[in-house]
Amino acid sequence: MAEETKKMTFEELLATLPCKNKEVPAKFNDLVKSVMSEGETIYFYVISDVVLGSRYGESFVAVTSEQLVSYDEIREEKLLTFKISDIEKAEVKRMYGNALFRIKTGGKIIELNKCSYSVTENFDNIAQYINDLNEGKDRQDLIEAVREAYEKRQLYCPKCGARLPYKNAPCIKCADKKKILGRILGYVKPHILLLIVALIMAVITTITNLVPPLLTARLVDGTLVNVADLVEGTPEMESRVNELFSIVLFLFIINTFQNIVGAFRGYILRTASERITNSLKTELYTKAQYLPIKYYDKTSTGSVISRINGDTANLNGFIMRISQEVLTQAIQLVGIVVVMVSMNPVLSLLSLLPIPIVVVSAKIFSKFIHPYYYRIWKRGAKINSILADTLPGIKVVKAFTSEEKSINNFTETNKDLISENLKTAKISSIYNSATGLVMMMGSIVIWGLGGYMVLTKASFLGSEALTAGGLVAFINYMWMFYNPVQFFVSLNETFISAFTSAERVFEVLDAEPEEDFGRGNIPEGGIQGKIEFKNVSFSYEKGKRILSNVNFVIEPGEIVGIVGTTGSGKSTVVNLLMRYYDNYEGDIFIDGDNIKNIDLQYYRSSIGYVLQEPLLFKDTVYRNIAHSDPTMPVEDVIYAAQVANAHTFITKLPDSYDTMLGERGVGLSGGERQRISIARAVLKDPSILILDEATSAVDSETESIIQEAIERIINGRTTIMIAHRLSTLKKADKIIVVDEGKIAEMGSHNELMEKRGKYYKLVKIQSLASELGDNGVFEG
Amino acid sequence: MENSVRFFSGKNIKIESGSMGVLLKITLPDGTVYEDVEPRRYFPISDISRNISIVRLEEDDRGRDKLHEYFIIKDTANLDEDSRKALLTSLDRYYMIPKILDIYDQKNVYGILQWKVLTDRGVFAFDIRDIYSSIKQLNSGKILVIDAYDNRYEIDDVSKLSKRGQKLLLGYL
Numbered sequence: 001m002a003e004e005t006k007k008m009t010f011e012e013l014l015a016t017l018p019c020k021n022k023e024v025p026a027k028f029n030d031l032v033k034s035v036m037s038e039g040e041t042i043y044f045y046v047i048s049d050v051v052l053g054s055r056y057g058e059s060f061v062a063v064t065s066e067q068l069v070s071y072d073e074i075r076e077e078k079l080l081t082f083k084i085s086d087i088e089k090a091e092v093k094r095m096y097g098n099a100l101f102r103i104k105t106g107g108k109i110i111e112l113n114k115c116s117y118s119v120t121e122n123f124d125n126i127a128q129y130i131n132d133l134n135e136g137k138d139r140q141d142l143i144e145a146v147r148e149a150y151e152k153r154q155l156y157c158p159k160c161g162a163r164l165p166y167k168n169a170p171c172i173k174c175a176d177k178k179k180i181l182g183r184i185l186g187y188v189k190p191h192i193l194l195l196i197v198a199l200i201m202a203v204i205t206t207i208t209n210l211v212p213p214l215l216t217a218r219l220v221d222g223t224l225v226n227v228a229d230l231v232e233g234t235p236e237m238e239s240r241v242n243e244l245f246s247i248v249l250f251l252f253i254i255n256t257f258q259n260i261v262g263a264f265r266g267y268i269l270r271t272a273s274e275r276i277t278n279s280l281k282t283e284l285y286t287k288a289q290y291l292p293i294k295y296y297d298k299t300s301t302g303s304v305i306s307r308i309n310g311d312t313a314n315l316n317g318f319i320m321r322i323s324q325e326v327l328t329q330a331i332q333l334v335g336i337v338v339v340m341v342s343m344n345p346v347l348s349l350l351s352l353l354p355i356p357i358v359v360v361s362a363k364i365f366s367k368f369i370h371p372y373y374y375r376i377w378k379r380g381a382k383i384n385s386i387l388a389d390t391l392p393g394i395k396v397v398k399a400f401t402s403e404e405k406s407i408n409n410f411t412e413t414n415k416d417l418i419s420e421n422l423k424t425a426k427i428s429s430i431y432n433s434a435t436g437l438v439m440m441m442g443s444i445v446i447w448g449l450g451g452y453m454v455l456t457k458a459s460f461l462g463s464e465a466l467t468a469g470g471l472v473a474f475i476n477y478m479w480m481f482y483n484p485v486q487f488f489v490s491l492n493e494t495f496i497s498a499f500t501s502a503e504r505v506f507e508v509l510d511a512e513p514e515e516d517f518g519r520g521n522i523p524e525g526g527i528q529g530k531i532e533f534k535n536v537s538f539s540y541e542k543g544k545r546i547l548s549n550v551n552f553v554i555e556p557g558e559i560v561g562i563v564g565t566t567g568s569g570k571s572t573v574v575n576l577l578m579r580y581y582d583n584y585e586g587d588i589f590i591d592g593d594n595i596k597n598i599d600l601q602y603y604r605s606s607i608g609y610v611l612q613e614p615l616l617f618k619d620t621v622y623r624n625i626a627h628s629d630p631t632m633p634v635e636d637v638i639y640a641a642q643v644a645n646a647h648t649f650i651t652k653l654p655d656s657y658d659t660m661l662g663e664r665g666v667g668l669s670g671g672e673r674q675r676i677s678i679a680r681a682v683l684k685d686p687s688i689l690i691l692d693e694a695t696s697a698v699d700s701e702t703e704s705i706i707q708e709a710i711e712r713i714i715n716g717r718t719t720i721m722i723a724h725r726l727s728t729l730k731k732a733d734k735i736i737v738v739d740e741g742k743i744a745e746m747g748s749h750n751e752l753m754e755k756r757g758k759y760y761k762l763v764k765i766q767s768l769a770s771e772l773g774d775n776g777v778f779e780g
Numbered sequence: 781m782e783n784s785v786r787f788f789s790g791k792n793i794k795i796e797s798g799s800m801g802v803l804l805k806i807t808l809p810d811g812t813v814y815e816d817v818e819p820r821r822y823f824p825i826s827d828i829s830r831n832i833s834i835v836r837l838e839e840d841d842r843g844r845d846k847l848h849e850y851f852i853i854k855d856t857a858n859l860d861e862d863s864r865k866a867l868l869t870s871l872d873r874y875y876m877i878p879k880i881l882d883i884y885d886q887k888n889v890y891g892i893l894q895w896k897v898l899t900d901r902g903v904f905a906f907d908i909r910d911i912y913s914s915i916k917q918l919n920s921g922k923i924l925v926i927d928a929y930d931n932r933y934e935i936d937d938v939s940k941l942s943k944r945g946q947k948l949l950l951g952y953l
Contacts, residue, residue, distance in 0.1 A: 050876070055901040056901050056903065095874045096875040118906075118928075371950050374952065375951065
């Protein structure tokens with residue numbers, strides 16, 4: 001349970017005011033103060049971004065303890081003031097891309113300020129405050145509510161004042177990079193030993209990498225020099241041959257050693273990498289399971305999937321780069337520089353000449369090429385979406401003979417993709433050749449000057465005279481030198497990309513989960529099934545009330561039908577009962593306990609929920625039925641299937657209960673899928689059963705099979721049946737008619753028919769439909 | 781079936797500004813008068829001057845907006861000058877889709893695109909949260925940009941942006 005916070009006194013609350021959506025320019029503050037009387041306090045500011053002429057400009061509204069002050073720079077009378085008690089109504093008219101804040105006073109509507117959507121909700125708060133205050137509600141409560149709403153919608157970083165990209169977004173400027181990095185590297189900790197071993201191996205191979213060029217130098221300068229003067233069989237010849245074989249053997253040993261160590265290192269790294277990705281993905285997926293439905297209302301499931309797949313892979317790549325390559329590349333860089341300088345400082349300095357060009361051009365190129373890669377990605381995604389739309393929807397494509405249109409669409413997008421690919425390939429080729437040329441020019445200069453130094457035995461700045469072998473080795477080192485340079489040039493981009501992914505991943509990990517999953521009370525003696533809705537009101541979005549003051553009681557074991565037109569609020573009643581949303585007004589009780597106090601996991605496990613569109617998982621029929629507990633005895637699963645009238649058709653499937661269902665239950669008819677989902681609910685043996693339009697998507701014959709199964713399972717359980725077809729409510733003890741979010745009527749079928757209200761009308765409409773040939777009409 | 785709505789070409793329809801900026805008084809060719817009605821675009825992005833629906837906004841007993849649709853004006857080009865002006869003024873007050881004339885500045889900070897732009901409504905700065913889906917090229921060739929708060933902006937013709945603006949936009953199309 002949340003810890004109760006001590007309520008502020010009114011004076012303490014006043015000290016936190018005024019609330020503002022962004023910094024208030026001193027000019028605005030002065031304007032408001034100029035119309036205030038003594039003892040008056042400013043409560044709220046809304047700084048708007050649009051003026052009345054629908055242009056961007058300066059305007060604001062301030063609410064004080066006494067009045068409403070409105071300023072608009074293009075209005076004839078720029079500053080307007082109204083006594084709050086004189087305002088009959090304040091409201092925000094939402095338009096397209098903008099909104100209008102207006103008030104009604106003295107029977108007249110006055111349009112005060114305009115704003116873009118970025119500020120609309122602040123105006124909503126002000127309007128609500130004025131209306132509620134004039135209705136006599138408690139001023140302190142109202143101010144606190146507005147203050148809280150403002151804080152939740154913090155558009156500006158409270159620390160540095162920088163603009164935030166969306167409500168409550170973490171401030172990019174203030175984000176502690178070290179903290180983020182620390183958090184990313186936190187995933188390394190459990191695998192640190194593996195990574196240290198891999199790192200040691202990398203350091204060893206990096207150092208051994210520096211040896212072969214020295215050996216080749218020895219080969220050229222010693223072993224293979226002046227071979228024309230050598231005579232076969234002489235000790236000199238023998239010594240040269242021995243040396244040759246020693247060097248070759250040494251080269252062989254080094255290469256073999258490097259490859260063996262490389263293979264081990266590769267395996268160790270892969271192990272660590274897989275484990276890190278796995279722990280990241282599992283943590284993210286686990287969190288995604290416990291996020292409330294309202295999170296998914298605002299964040300697309302696709303976006304969460306891309307975080308679980310793409311962003312975790314990106315983070316893993318970053319971890320590997322940071323934990324391994326930074327050190328090895330640094331060692332390589334320093335090692336090569338030391339060896340090169342010790343061989344010839346002058347040539348070393350000269351070989352650095354192309355570096356600034358390579359570094360700068362790599363920076364420019366990466367910025368330049370990035371948009372092209374994005375364009376390729378976007379076109380690739382478009383092709384994927386065409387495929388995802390048209391291939392699974394091939395029946396529709398054929399039915400509307402739109403094959404040609406689909407082909408043209410695909411061909412055009414593909415052409416576009418090819419064109420972008422070619423453009424990118426052209427730019428990349430030019431860049432690669434150009435940098436290659438610059439580096440080659442560097443080596444040509446070294447060949448020229450180095451060759452001259454070899455020939456003339458000249459030395460500069462006290463360096464030793466260069467030998468032919470030394471020159472070859474030097475040029476080898478020079479080429480090796482460019483790799484770590486390029487690595488460090490691109491390191492910053494790696495950081496940025498990883499931090500972006502980290503932010504997206506941590507946003508999910510840090511999101512508020514469902515509050516009391518596995519932490520609430522478990523009622524003694526289990527759930528009996530008495531349901532009570534007491535003054536329940538709810539809106540998914542502010543301003544659009546879906547349920548208004550809903551009250552009803554369902555006794556244990558009662559069968560209750562909920563009817564109403566589309567959008568009347570029937571399913572919302574179930575959404576609240578399932579605790580998919582907790583932010584409603586009023587209370588819902590089960591057996592007298594507030595459902596918010598019951599352990600969520602236990603509570604949901606006591607409810608069987610059969611949806612209109614049954615969701616089957618890509619798994620066997622058996623595991624689909626035993627979804628809540630795959631270790632259930634086979635007898636129970638088969639019994640559940642029998643109760644649901646599913647057993648007979650399952651046994652006719654090629655692999656019976658082992659039949660693998662495709663995505664969303666492909667391969668079964670709608671009725672068969674529904675019967676499996678009913679069997680799933682039966683197996684749970686729930687105290688409360690909810691059937692949400694369970695038979696609306698099937699034909700009459702299948703409906704009667706399902707109906708028969710339903711009648712069998714509802715016995716002795718509190719059952720809520722949401723239905724369009726009133727014929728499915730034959731067995732209902734009570735029918736609740738919901739209309740525009742309110743309970744319009746409640747009673748038995750006969751009572752409601754006698755009343756001749758909404759229910760009567762619905763029955764009559766369906767009877768008429770029946771006469772015209774439709775099926776499934778209530779006969780009562 | 782829902783009630784069918786009548787279409788009028790726009791000829792011989794008289795439109796006058798009503799009591800508030802958005803509200804209109806419309807007289808049909810047969811003399812029927814509609815007062816305090818508002819115009820709505822069927823195609824607010826792709827075809828702003830045709831298929832204008834005329835509606836009245838009413839409040840139900842719970843203070844919720846209910847829209848009552850009367851008829852549709854096929855093409856504003858068929859209206860007389862004064863009527864067209866009154867209609868466009870009303871539409872202009874209701875719809876705010878600033879046209880981006882140039883992109884002055886752009887920063888990509890950890891995946892959030894921050895733009896400072898010149899629009900036909902003045903200079904404005906906004907953030908684009910999901911760059912992958914918030915900058916779209918429509919079939920008409922126009923570019924639709926949606927910011928972090930669901931405000932919409934459009935770019936009629938990319939080639940009319942400055943060279944720098946075109947370059948900044950290039951990567952997101």
